[in-house]
Amino acid sequence: MSFPHSTTHDCYYFPQTWREIDTPFIYAGGWPHSLIELACARGHQEHKLLRNTGIFLQDLAHNTLQFSAAQLFQLIENILKHPAGHELAFLLCHDVFTNNAKLDNAANLHDFLELFAGHSYAISPLLSPHFHYEQERLVIYWQDNFGADLIMPFLLEMIFTALQVYTRRRAGYQLPWAFHVSHNKPAYIEQYQVHLGERVLFNARGNAVSIARTELYRQWHTSDSSIQLAQVSTIGENRHHGITTPVVRGFLHEIYHYLKTNIQHNPHLEKTAQDFGMSSASLKRKLQKHNSSFQQQFDQARKHLALDWLSKEGVTQEEIAQHLHFYDAANLRRAFKRWTGQLPGKL
């Protein structure tokens, strides 16, 4: 993430290939399989569970079967119709990270998060993490890649519990994660209390987990004896050597990334559509298919930039307003209030 001062005007980001809500790319054998198994074991009826998903139980055995985001959304929607469906999000914790042996090489939280960021599309295909340092804390925002809409709480509960349980096992103690979610306190609050603990904030500015930066380099138990020295670098920047598969983002993520990177060019609907190689009407339709709109994505990009810059020293609200193409700081404050429900005071 760059300071407003340091942005150079000649870097312009052109969209890469992306995946859409109906692109099959999530391997069925991972957590989707576990989710279906778990639901069946807990009294969900098979025909209700798989209704309108296009998933067939007998196909699950195929290793190569891949699901689209839309199929998984439908599956989760069906699960949530069951009175105890919410519970399942908190029980998948062992299936989200287990199939990634690479993560087990991490010697501390920083290593782990870096590996996680590098493989986030394999591990967490529906939500992508965005790393921000805000004073003494590392804040990880979770972005909806495909327009999860109403089932967003389920996805967050799933990834949060997985993170909590995995890091607790690796570190050997309970890490002091704080969880922020933008939805209301749910009726099944007991699940949050038991699985995530007491540090959960509802109606927050965004969906995020945060932790004190001092936790990042505390040594974890590793199976091999090689002790890695703490490296000081920023998580989330691609500094992976060797062969890594090129990042193919989800459609909303790609739009968001495009808008955020090109913010100094004040991107608008027509220009964006042109860069994405389609008409404005097509772009609008595509955004609608992902339960979103151009304004929503543009605001989200500006909100995250504003949050990021506000947490930095020496950046005034006037400067931020100018970089985010607001008429003045008062307009920024009004918009910020609308986005987050709070005024942009220092965090």
Place this chain on the structure above:
Amino acid sequence: MLKLHQWKLLALGLAANILLSANFALGDTKRWNVINWLDVISEGGAALLALVWLLLILQSRPAGRVTQWLSLGLSCIFLAGFQDWLDEFITFPDAALWDHWVESGLMPIGLGLLTLGIYHWHQEQIAINEQLRKRERLFREHRGLDFITQLNGATYLRKQLQQELSTHYHSHSSLALVFIDIDYFDDTNRRYGHQEGDRFLQALGEFILLNIRGTDLLCRYAGDRFALVLPNTGRIMAEALSAEITRALHHFAFKSRTQGESIFHTASIGIALTDSHRQDTADSLIERATIALLHAKEKRKSTLDKVA
């Protein structure tokens, strides 16, 4: 369930058919203008409802003595009503009395049998309540029953506490809420899989039920956390009971399904007691029990670390 009772239904169908044939054979049909339609609707409706009750009862109950009485009673009521209804369409010679006997004779017999059935049902319910004791108190709510342990969940607990708290506050007696949380249950789930974890939770529910008093209530709060409501219980008693449960649990050798090896667990306890000086709500009591539990976990963790 209906399959269990197919002979009963067959016999009833046969009786209704015989009745219908007898009516047509021995009586004459009425002319349209003398039929009283209000009577047709009300008498037909009564017979139909008796049939609906019969079907509902048969569908929800296993075979047995109580079911026998109830279905026999309702069958008689239905047949009496059916004859009553047929009377609206068919006239009999004055000399024929059998239709009156069917109508007026079956009804009291049916009502008598039904009463007998309901009385036995009441007796049966008392026996079932005894089975459900420790699983429910004061009121019943079948929604929200946990699939794994067949215990009530957190919603029931909150409602229950709300009710108990208001009565306890007025009667100045104390009430204890105890949270029982299994240590490192995640590890069990990860090592043996969810199915084993679920089996363990189910066994654990039964196990705790064996260790509590008849007046106590056990709920599954969420995950591996159980909630125990102890009415009319002070601190000393609550602590003694909790200690008994943790001790018993410590020796509970759960066997895994595949290898049959013993899996041992320990538990942490959080106790919250009502206070005569302030009125607690369900949420504040739950919150205090949660805090107590977290403290206990932390303390336990440090002692475990010291041992290691």
